[in-house]
Amino acid sequence: MKRQNVEFARGLRHRMTxxxxxxxxxxxxxxxxxxxxxxxxxxxxFIVDFVCLEARLIVELDGGQHVDRSLQxxxxxxxxxxxxxxxxxxxxxxxLIHIDAVLxxxxxxxEQLYPPPPPLPPRGRGEGGTRGPGGGGGGPPRHK
Numbered sequence: 001m002k003r004q005n006v007e008f009a010r011g012l013r014h015r016m017t018x019x020x021x022x023x024x025x026x027x028x029x030x031x032x033x034x035x036x037x038x039x040x041x042x043x044x045x046f047i048v049d050f051v052c053l054e055a056r057l058i059v060e061l062d063g064g065q066h067v068d069r070s071l072q073x074x075x076x077x078x079x080x081x082x083x084x085x086x087x088x089x090x091x092x093x094x095x096l097i098h099i100d101a102v103l104x105x106x107x108x109x110x111e112q113l114y115p116p117p118p119p120l121p122p123r124g125r126g127e128g129g130t131r132g133p134g135g136g137g138g139g140p141p142r143h144k
Contacts, residue, residue: 016040019061019092020049026103035110044083046076051085055113058087059106061095086113 016024020039027037027050041051043058050059058080062073077087088109095102 017061017063017092019063019095022099023050023059023061023095023102026099027106032103033107033110043080043085046080048080052110055110056085057106057109057113058085060087060089061092062089063092 016039024037024039026032027035028039030036035052036054037050037052037059039050041048041053043051048058049061051057060073060077073089077089080087086109088106090102090105
């Protein structure tokens with residue numbers, strides 16, 4: 001079954017909706033604050049529209065066919081959340097008309113999972129340039 005899902009996901013990547021294409025333009029290739037997103041990615045028995053594995057955040061885009069599938073979508077979301085993912089759902093029209101608001105919501109969720117580090121204190125004359133052993137701060141990766 002998994003192999004079939006991988007092949008099906010590959011086909012979906014070539015047949016993206018207008019909304020998927022619009023969102024992908026903003027999140028592909030670490031363009032979105034250096035977060036890596038994958039599209040049409042297999043997770044268990046599901047193929048999710050977009051996922052940032054690093055933050056365990058899934059973004060699903062729903063068209064008109066999902067009006068009749070709300071119970072199945074809710075079950076799918078519960079299953080993915082039990083696997084440790086946070087799931088965001090947007091209507092295709094919202095992505096196409098209000099892309100900035102959609103991106104702000106995604107970013108707010110990413111930053112809730114991994115808040116940006118506080119700014120470094122200003123360096124005065126004669127102060128060293130490291131922040132402890134190895135110069136790194138540890139913790140989650142820093143995103144611009």
